[in-house]
Amino acid sequence: MEHASKVQDSKADGNLETFHYDNTIVRDFTIATLVWGGVGMLVGLIIAIQLYAPSLNFGIPYLTFSRLRPLHTNAVIFAFVGNGIFLGVYYSLQRLCKARMFSDLLSSIHFWGWQLIIVLAAVTLPLGMTTGKEYAELEWPIDVLIAVIWILFGINLLGTILKRRERHMYVAIWFYIATWVTVTVLHVVNSLAIPISLFKSYSIYAGVQDALVQWWYGHNAVAFFLTTPYLGLMYYFMPKAADRPVYSYRLSIIHFWALIFLYIWAGPHHLLYSALPDWAQSLGTVFSIMLIAPSWGGLLNGLLTLRGAWDRVREDPVLKFMVVAVTAYGMATFEGPMLSIKSVNALSHFTDWTIAHVHIGALGWNGFLTFGIIYWLIPKLYNTSLYSKKMANAHFWISFLGIVFYAVPLYWAGITQGLMWKQFTPDGMLQYFNFLETVTQIIPMYILRSIGGTLFLTGTSIMFYNIYKTAKQGKFLADEEAQAPALAKVYHATQKGQYHRWLERKPVQFYVATLIAILIGGALEIIPTFAIESNVPTIASVKPYTPLELQGRDIYVREGCYTCHSQLIRPFRSETERYGEYSKAGEYVYDHPFQWGSKRTGPDLHRIGGKYPNSWHYSHMIDPSVLSPGTVMPSYVWLAVKTLDASTTSAKIKAMMKLGVPYPEGYEDQALADLQEQAERIAKDLNDAGFETTADKELNALIAYLQRLGTDIKVK
Amino acid sequence: MSEVKDELLDHDYDGIREYDNPLPPWWINMFYITIVWAVLYLLYFHVTEWGDRSIDEYKKEYDQTWSKDKDPNYSAPKFVVGYHAPYYSMKADITPKMIAEKMGKPEAPKEVEIIKDYVALTDAGSISKGKEMYLKTCVACHGMLGEGGIGPNLTDDYWIHGSTINDVVRTVTRGVPEKGMLAWGKIFGEEDILKISSYVLTIHGTNPPNPKPPQGSLVK
Numbered sequence: 001m002e003h004a005s006k007v008q009d010s011k012a013d014g015n016l017e018t019f020h021y022d023n024t025i026v027r028d029f030t031i032a033t034l035v036w037g038g039v040g041m042l043v044g045l046i047i048a049i050q051l052y053a054p055s056l057n058f059g060i061p062y063l064t065f066s067r068l069r070p071l072h073t074n075a076v077i078f079a080f081v082g083n084g085i086f087l088g089v090y091y092s093l094q095r096l097c098k099a100r101m102f103s104d105l106l107s108s109i110h111f112w113g114w115q116l117i118i119v120l121a122a123v124t125l126p127l128g129m130t131t132g133k134e135y136a137e138l139e140w141p142i143d144v145l146i147a148v149i150w151i152l153f154g155i156n157l158l159g160t161i162l163k164r165r166e167r168h169m170y171v172a173i174w175f176y177i178a179t180w181v182t183v184t185v186l187h188v189v190n191s192l193a194i195p196i197s198l199f200k201s202y203s204i205y206a207g208v209q210d211a212l213v214q215w216w217y218g219h220n221a222v223a224f225f226l227t228t229p230y231l232g233l234m235y236y237f238m239p240k241a242a243d244r245p246v247y248s249y250r251l252s253i254i255h256f257w258a259l260i261f262l263y264i265w266a267g268p269h270h271l272l273y274s275a276l277p278d279w280a281q282s283l284g285t286v287f288s289i290m291l292i293a294p295s296w297g298g299l300l301n302g303l304l305t306l307r308g309a310w311d312r313v314r315e316d317p318v319l320k321f322m323v324v325a326v327t328a329y330g331m332a333t334f335e336g337p338m339l340s341i342k343s344v345n346a347l348s349h350f351t352d353w354t355i356a357h358v359h360i361g362a363l364g365w366n367g368f369l370t371f372g373i374i375y376w377l378i379p380k381l382y383n384t385s386l387y388s389k390k391m392a393n394a395h396f397w398i399s400f401l402g403i404v405f406y407a408v409p410l411y412w413a414g415i416t417q418g419l420m421w422k423q424f425t426p427d428g429m430l431q432y433f434n435f436l437e438t439v440t441q442i443i444p445m446y447i448l449r450s451i452g453g454t455l456f457l458t459g460t461s462i463m464f465y466n467i468y469k470t471a472k473q474g475k476f477l478a479d480e481e482a483q484a485p486a487l488a489k490v491y492h493a494t495q496k497g498q499y500h501r502w503l504e505r506k507p508v509q510f511y512v513a514t515l516i517a518i519l520i521g522g523a524l525e526i527i528p529t530f531a532i533e534s535n536v537p538t539i540a541s542v543k544p545y546t547p548l549e550l551q552g553r554d555i556y557v558r559e560g561c562y563t564c565h566s567q568l569i570r571p572f573r574s575e576t577e578r579y580g581e582y583s584k585a586g587e588y589v590y591d592h593p594f595q596w597g598s599k600r601t602g603p604d605l606h607r608i609g610g611k612y613p614n615s616w617h618y619s620h621m622i623d624p625s626v627l628s629p630g631t632v633m634p635s636y637v638w639l640a641v642k643t644l645d646a647s648t649t650s651a652k653i654k655a656m657m658k659l660g661v662p663y664p665e666g667y668e669d670q671a672l673a674d675l676q677e678q679a680e681r682i683a684k685d686l687n688d689a690g691f692e693t694t695a696d697k698e699l700n701a702l703i704a705y706l707q708r709l710g711t712d713i714k715v716k
Numbered sequence: 717m718s719e720v721k722d723e724l725l726d727h728d729y730d731g732i733r734e735y736d737n738p739l740p741p742w743w744i745n746m747f748y749i750t751i752v753w754a755v756l757y758l759l760y761f762h763v764t765e766w767g768d769r770s771i772d773e774y775k776k777e778y779d780q781t782w783s784k785d786k787d788p789n790y791s792a793p794k795f796v797v798g799y800h801a802p803y804y805s806m807k808a809d810i811t812p813k814m815i816a817e818k819m820g821k822p823e824a825p826k827e828v829e830i831i832k833d834y835v836a837l838t839d840a841g842s843i844s845k846g847k848e849m850y851l852k853t854c855v856a857c858h859g860m861l862g863e864g865g866i867g868p869n870l871t872d873d874y875w876i877h878g879s880t881i882n883d884v885v886r887t888v889t890r891g892v893p894e895k896g897m898l899a900w901g902k903i904f905g906e907e908d909i910l911k912i913s914s915y916v917l918t919i920h921g922t923n924p925p926n927p928k929p930p931q932g933s934l935v936k
Binding site: 092095096098166168170236239240245246247248249250251252254258273278279281282283285286287289290292293294296297300304342433434570571572573576582611612613615616619626627628629689690 | 722724725727729730731732733734735736737738739740743744746747750751753754757758761762769770771773774777778853856857859865866893895896898899926
């Protein structure tokens with residue numbers, strides 16, 4: 001191979017130019033990363049404690065687990081990691097392109113727009129404005145804003161690449177491009193919805209199709225928001241911090257393309273044993289397994305880059321954080337495929353095993369890589385050295401211990417509960433037929449987990465102080481001077497026959513190639529599932545929801561019931577004995593959005609309808625602990641007090657009709673009367689049972705919905 | 717080129733250099749193996765259809781002798797073309813569970829009877845303890861005075877699960893999960909349940925206001 005002394009391409013280019021890197025935008029995103037990271041982790045800690053102390057919501061709807069959990073996930077993914085991506089991209093892109101960002105104005109709009117989105121999320125999610133689709137909970141006006149800001153970021157990204165003074169795009173930039181292209185596609189396709197009002201919309205997809213699109217999105221949010229951009233950051237900051245060459249250029253080519261092509265297919269592994277077609281489930285499984293090697297390509301190029309620098313890993317907190325981050329990445333990307341094997345998933349799904357798994361990624365990979373980058377970066381921006389290496393080391397060990405205390409108890413809890421759900425007595429009866437028993441069993445693990453979370457947050461707080469002091473002692477370098485020769489218009493390739501080298505010079509072609517790579521998998525899974533919709537025979541007895549049930553369903557979505565309850569009974573004897581007949585695809589055809597859930601902190605609800613009297617539900621919502629002593633479900637007493645806003649009924653029916661739900665023509669005018677009639681009946685039933693309530697309460701609607709669930713094909 | 721030579725390429729990105737070391741053989745082999753595995757997996761389950769679908773596994777859970785070759789109702793799923801959702805039968809009313817029942821699933825052994833003979837407690841201390849516990853737990857469904865609510869009236873002459881002290885202890889201990897009554901035996905000890913049950917028998921015939929209409933059978 002050519003030796004290092006080979007003449008640099010750039011030497012043949014134009015005159016040396018002087019320009020300035022924009023460090024202000026990097027600093028701003030760093031501050032945002034730290035602030036929102038702290039908020040996201042704090043909310044996570046609060047809800048972790050609520051899992052064993054549900055009264056910690058203080059009886060306030062806005063502070064209840066089911067509304068805060070989406071806030072936690074969104075804050076960590078889009079606020080903490082999101083800002084982390086941007087800080088790293090804005091720093092590295094300029095240097096890799098030898099150019100200032102394309103437009104300072106766009107940078108600034110991007111920064112403030114993104115923070116505005118986060119603030120809007122932090123306000124609307126606790127208020128219960130949610131689409132009910134995990135990690136895509138934000139309502140349509142915010143979705144539109146996200147799309148606009150994201151596209152502006154894309155223009156800035158592409159603009160900078162186009163005006164670069166470096167002939168070839170480094171591997172980090174490939175990952176940035178893949179991130180931008182794919183997230184755009186994912187966000188737009190998954191967020192399509194029909195608005196009812198400014199704060200409420202219905203997903204245009206229903207049931208099985210909605211589930212497939214949602215997890216195509218959800219899985220690839222992990223892939224293209226939490227993984228590919230961070231791999232890009234790794235490729236820049238790790239060789240920089242270690243001052244070592246990247247281990248293998250050809251490995252980076254192969255694992256990049258393999259990763260983005262394969263990743264997009266793997267979404268259905270979130271829906272194993274569900275009502276999704278078997279063939280789609282199998283694609284989810286096999287593509288997850290095929291992902292092991294491409295994922296580990298990143299791990300290898302990270303760890304092997306450190307050859308010759310391991311002595312410094314012992315000393316340098318930056319490298320320590322990075323090594324653990326990359327190792328956590330390797331663990332999580334091996335565990336993920338294992339969880340995609342059906343027999344493993346049968347045990348792990350719906351349990352805390354999944355929660356442990358994602359936190360290896362979030363705390364270890366994203367968290368620690370972000371910390372490492374910030375510890376390396378801030379002293380550079382402020383032209384100083386780190387205020388205290390000792391503190392950074394303390395942060396490392398405390399947070400590392402935090403991850404251990406977080407993950408180990410949750411693995412234990414997940415496996416324990418999964419096994420308890422499946423345990424039969426020798427007589428063939430469920431050993432733990434009372435779901436609650438499987439919850440109280442793992443509460444000690446929940447307590448340990450929250451200690452782990454506390455440790456992690458403590459470490460992060462130490463970092464805040466350390467970074468603050470570092471900035472204080474240095475002098476901020478807002479515009480960093482640099483020099484590079486301009487690129488000549490004409491380029492003569494010095495090496496022939498290297499196709500990929502050509503692609504690295506051609507940003508537009510690179511975008512197109514990336515787009516094609518990521519569209520194939522998504523299209524081949526989603527299009528058949530939709531195209532053959534007419535082949536999916538609807539079950540004749542499955543009817544649209546009554547207006548009151550529809551309103552009740554929206555309350556179910558608003559309160560975030562899906563954060564703890566699934567609506568998907570898998571075809572296992574242990575589930576059909578516990579919950580009733582397993583769930584059929586045809587039962588969900590009117591569910592906009594689907595509400596299958598991904599975690600069972602409480603029991604499945606798909607066949608809850610008709611199981612208990614109305615009065616049971618009424619009493620249970622007001623104080624669950626009366627009927628289930630020891631329960632971790634909080635009270636939803638406000639539902640019994642609040643008046644249902646029935647004025648939206650006709651608009652909701654109309655929207656549903658637009659989506660193809662077969663209400664009779666003109667039913668939107670009849671709906672309100674039907675709603676009131678049904679509400680009266682439920683209220684009377686409750687009155688007869690001794691509860692003083694009136695027909696106009698929200699709780700009546702929710703009860704109507706719950707009583708309907710799964711009854712259309714109920715098998716006696 | 718298969719050994720690690722650590723030769724630098726002429727790449728230089730903001731000071732970052734690159735080697736072009738070969739892919740580790742174990743890594744590339746692992747990649748090949750997973751690809752082969754993926755192809756075999758799809759062939760096994762969706763082309764040859766030798767493998768059991770989720771729903772076939774489920775049928776086997778109920779009847780270990782079941783196999784798709786022997787099942788006259790089994791229809792082979794087609795891959796994509798002629799697709800139908802896996803857990804869905806056109807006749808939604810026919811389910812594996814019903815098939816299993818028709819085929820006669822092994823009868824679940826009858827609940828083991830509580831053979832112990834209880835004697836209702838009558839001493840004031842036990843009764844007041846029983847009442848105290850009743851007011852903490854049972855009251856939510858059976859009312860302050862046993863007049864009933866979500867659960868049945870406990871003061872009338874009608875009983876769903878039997879009227880003797882043994883019946884009541886058994887009902888409280890095991891609960892009636894299908895109607896939402898918990899198995900209190902898992903929460904309270906035997907002694908406490910006997911106290912609660914004894915208290916329940918003392919309120920029989922008290923005719924509280926707002927009684928729930930009778931349920932179950934008349935026991936005089």
